[in-house]
Amino acid sequence: MTDRLTQLQEAVDQLTNQFIACFYFLERHHDLEPFGPSDKIPDLKPEQQKEVDSLPPEVFQAGMLELARDLILKEQQIELLISSLPGLENNEQDQLKMMRDLEEELKVAEAQRLEAIKEKEEVLAKLDQVLRMIRRY
Incomplete structure (x- = not known):
């Protein structure tokens, strides 16, 4: 839509x-x-x-x-x-506050995304180690 x-x-x-x-x-x-x-x-x-x-x-x-x-x-x-x-019922101050709140939510979501990427890389590294150990045997 x-x-x-x-x-x-x-x-x-x-x-x-x-x-x-x-x-x-x-x-x-x-x-x-x-x-x-x-x-x-x-x-x-x-x-x-x-x-x-x-x-x-x-x-x-x-x-x-x-x-x-x-x-x-x-x-x-x-x-x-x-x-x-949206925004017709809100004054400028309310809209600015809503934008700041959304920016904070975006920062939190970005931090979570970066943490998930770090965790993914750690899991991939462990998986790579496991696969290398399996190949040795």
């Missing part, structure tokens, strides 16, 4: 992709309507491709509603991830 920051970054990336998909949908499927009285919609020549693939108004509205719901859902997921990040 990935850590919370990675999950948050992935969620923000997904939200960005959703924004792009929304812009693409709106740009490709809107109605061709003039903004003002002097605006004109050019007639297409047979060899020209349509820039806009207009959808019926109810289908376009349903698509926008679905995209908006998806954006809201992703935003809520991001808010949940942000609220679950």
Whole structure:
């Protein structure tokens, strides 16, 4: 499982992709309507491709509603991830104390690791002596 920051970054990336998909949908499927009285919609020549693939108004509205719901859902997921990040409920002094405690635990674990390595080397040396004695007989 990935850590919370990675999950948050992935969620923000997904939200960005959703924004792009929304812009693409709106740009490709809107109605061709003039903004003002002097605006004109050019007639297409047979060899020209349509820039806009207009959808019926109810289908376009349903698509926008679905995209908006998806954006809201992703935003809520991001808010949940942000609220679950560690340290938001602790002040700076508490976080520094927690870091010092973790450093002490790390020092103890490192000392145990070094002791285990020393013990391993001693056991290997004894095993080597035993094997050499066995070979002599």
